Amino acid sequence: MAYNLLQGKKGIIFGALDEKSIAWKVAQRAREEGAEFVLTNAPLAMRMGEIKKLAEECQAQIIPADATSVEDLTNLFTQSQEILGGKIDFVLHSIGMSPNIRKGKSYGDLNYEWFQKTLDVSALSFHKVMHVAEKLDAMNEWGSILALSYIAAQRVFPDYTDMAQAKAMLESIARSYGQRFAKLKKVRVNTISQSPTKTTAGTGVGGFDAFYDYADKMSPLGNASAEDCANYCLTLFSDLTRMVTMQNLLHDGGFSSVGISEEIVAQMSK
Ligand SMILES: NC(=O)c1ccc[n+]([C@@H]2O[C@H](COP(=O)([O-])OP(=O)(O)OC[C@H]3O[C@@H](n4cnc5c(N)ncnc54)[C@H](O)[C@@H]3O)[C@@H](O)[C@H]2O)c1
Numbered sequence: 001m002a003y004n005l006l007q008g009k010k011g012i013i014f015g016a017l018d019e020k021s022i023a024w025k026v027a028q029r030a031r032e033e034g035a036e037f038v039l040t041n042a043p044l045a046m047r048m049g050e051i052k053k054l055a056e057e058c059q060a061q062i063i064p065a066d067a068t069s070v071e072d073l074t075n076l077f078t079q080s081q082e083i084l085g086g087k088i089d090f091v092l093h094s095i096g097m098s099p100n101i102r103k104g105k106s107y108g109d110l111n112y113e114w115f116q117k118t119l120d121v122s123a124l125s126f127h128k129v130m131h132v133a134e135k136l137d138a139m140n141e142w143g144s145i146l147a148l149s150y151i152a153a154q155r156v157f158p159d160y161t162d163m164a165q166a167k168a169m170l171e172s173i174a175r176s177y178g179q180r181f182a183k184l185k186k187v188r189v190n191t192i193s194q195s196p197t198k199t200t201a202g203t204g205v206g207g208f209d210a211f212y213d214y215a216d217k218m219s220p221l222g223n224a225s226a227e228d229c230a231n232y233c234l235t236l237f238s239d240l241t242r243m244v245t246m247q248n249l250l251h252d253g254g255f256s257s258v259g260i261s262e263e264i265v266a267q268m269s270k
Helices: 022-032 050-058 070-084 112-135 158-185 208-218 226-237 262-269
Strands: 010-014 036-040 088-093 139-149 188-194 248-251
Touching: 010 022, 010 070, 022 036, 022 050, 022 088, 022 226, 036 050, 036 070, 070 088, 070 112, 088 112, 088 226, 112 139, 112 158, 139 158, 139 226, 158 188, 188 226, 208 262, 226 248
Parallel strands: 010 036, 010 088, 088 139, 139 188, 188 248
Antiparallel strands: none
16 A cells, blocks of 8 residues: 655665565555655676666666765766756665675684675665765755664674674664764664565575574564565655654564564474
8 A cells, every 4th residue: 555655755775686675675665655766786786687677667767886886876876866856865775795695604714805895885885875975965854864784783693694793883884874964964864674584685694594484483473574674664764754863673573572482482392
């Protein structure tokens, strides 16, 4: 159901790779709610061509940008304002990548150059996005900037390796830049900490199926889907949440508040 929550709002959505991507669902729902936006992803991801389908469906233009490149981001924010005919109301940072996870490195055997790449792509890029938006004065007052996080920022999930540090940094950047952007332009900055979700980035983590099922059994509401996450993102882009900022918002079906569940007890008692 659509509520016209984003009527007249202009945005930039990073990270729609394929139909499973959380950003893909956000784009579809944002369009239904009346938003206009530009889609962006790393030039490498463009080659897969999937994003063109989404762009057609959402009547959106695509601007390639490597989120670690200030130059690419400057071009993205400049062009987006031209295409959309004004400043930006919302930004979704839905980006994560760890070469160490891709190559199956254990936490005790990390490649440090790759570690820095993980931090650059998955966390520092969020700072760069906001830095460029600030320098170009590209955000409208009462705008909303959002990134996606995971509870491994607070608790240990061994196979998440260096992405745990990236998410901790991402959430910290949301707080620090959130204070700055609120003072400058009344722009709010938050992270949503999402349940495990069956996407390309998610399923790339070792043992994903096991911790997906575990989280589902631990969460009284079950795992939050990508569609549910998209709905939550929309509320944070809408005018209904103007005073929410500098928060890490748990969107996890209750997982983070549970010590143990009856389902897990039953399974352990077998
Ligand atoms: N899937 C999960 O279980 C889960 C849970 C919590 C949080 N998240 C977070 O959600 C976000 C979106 O991931 P997803 O699960 O939809 O997976 P996904 O693989 O569909 O999306 C990740 C995106 O990051 C993009 N990307 C990688 N390097 C980039 C770069 N240099 N510049 C620009 N874009 C780049 C990829 O092209 C891809 O579109 C990530 O931050 C992820 O960590 C995912």
